Amino acid sequence: MTSAHHAHEPGGHAGHGGHAHGVAADADRRWLAIALTLIASFMAIEVVIGIIAQSLALISDAAHMLTDAVSIVLALIAMRLAARPARGGFTYGLKRAEILSAQANGLTLLLLGAWLAYEAVLRLIDPPEVEGGLVLGTALAGIMVNIAAAWCISKANRTSLNVEGAYQHILNDLFAFIGTAVAGLVVLLTGFARADAIATLVVVVLMVRAGYGLVRESGRIFLEAAPAHLDPDTIGDRLVAHGTVTEVHDLHVWTITSGQPALSAHVLVDPGADCHTVRRDLERTLHSDYGISHTTLQVDHAAEYLLEVRAGAFDDAHCETPHGPVHREEPHPH
Structure with missing residues (x-):
């Protein structure tokens, strides 16, 4: 007779990424919640200023911040779902809720990037008057807010593709604000209004790069591909x-x-x-x-x-x- 032996990991089906649920997961949620509060507050202010200044770069940054906020909300929801024990037909529990969240983050970046690219091209063709001083001041404030939010999320567990997705959103937004600040300075000093649209296109490139990476990695997991580092x-x-x-x-x-x-x-x-x-x-x-x-x-x-x-x-x-x-x-x- 043959002898078949089935073995699972020692200690059951708890997480093995060096990140157990409980205290560490609660700490992650706390840091993410702080980052969410910072981003949502600043985003509301930035939309108003962007409309007043007629700056697509500011509005694109605000839209990007909206995806930041959504990504953090999804991350928080996914963390709670993933922490639920396996039962019924969900033999792994809801651990892949985190991967769904990461994929949603990637898709929102790609779709928003496509819309902003379209608007930026229209503004390159027919640039509106842009208030350079307002753009510069708001972008500098945005840089500070994003540095604080990125620091908060860096304190969470970034081995999670879900948390990494939120972190990538905010990091891209930080670079976008730097580009917007440069554009605001150019408009202020030279009156070259197209600098605003050019800064928006730079933001789009960053968004597409980050979005593609998240969709690719989450897609590998859903297609049951081997992890990239394992052959x-x-x-x-x-x-x-x-x-x-x-x-x-x-x-x-x-x-x-x-x-x-x-x-x-x-x-x-x-x-x-x-x-x-x-x-x-x-x-x-x-x-x-x-x-x-x-x-x-x-x-x-x-x-x-x-x-x-x-x-x-x-x-x-x-x-x-x-x-x-x-x-x-x-x-x-x-």
């Missing part, structure tokens, strides 16, 4: 290098949520090997070398497995058409 082929070769392992197939590496990679595989070992010992050895290797502590390994004896395939007692399709490459030990020279 499944390298991991498979590492596992099969264990002295008693003869083959590794159906190897899957994916991300549950930020900082929580997971792995499953079917492992065949020598007939005389102790499956339990091999499994524990492989788990230690995966944890120490690759930071993967959520593992499900099915360990079988190779010879018995082959006999059962011949007898038709085993599900032939499972191993005759494995998912992904098959990793086998190198034949030993005699």
Whole structure:
């Protein structure tokens, strides 16, 4: 008979990104809430000044700040959802609410960037009168607010793609305000009104860059791709290098949520090997070398497995058409 062993990470399904829920999560929420208050307050003032000054750069910065505020609200909601325990059909809980939040952040940046680019081009063609002094003063105040907000979010756990999304929003806004301040100074000193629209286009480039990065990373997680820093082929070769392992197939590496990679595989070992010992050895290797502590390994004896395939007692399709490459030990020279 074959011997199948399923192992999960020690200590259950708690977070493994070095960031447990509880005190640390509460601290994250507190810092995010402070950043949200700063941003929302300044954004309301900036919209009014932007309209008075007829500055698209200021209005674009305010719109960007709106996405900052939304990203933080989404981050706070996602944190609460992700902290809920797994139950019912949601066997991982709602941990991927954080990834949904990150994807929403990325999409809002891309869509808002497209609209602002359109408006900026119109203003390049027909620039309105811009109050350079108001633009400069407001942008300098915005720089200070964004530095304070970025510092608050930097105190939270940025290994979360969700929190990183909010941080990227605010960091981009900081650079945008610097560009707007330069544009305000140019308008004030030279009267070159198109500097406002040019500053807006700089903001758009920053928004598109950050938005694309968030959508790409969250998309990888939703498509069950291996984390960018983990190569499944390298991991498979590492596992099969264990002295008693003869083959590794159906190897899957994916991300549950930020900082929580997971792995499953079917492992065949020598007939005389102790499956339990091999499994524990492989788990230690995966944890120490690759930071993967959520593992499900099915360990079988190779010879018995082959006999059962011949007898038709085993599900032939499972191993005759494995998912992904098959990793086998190198034949030993005699």
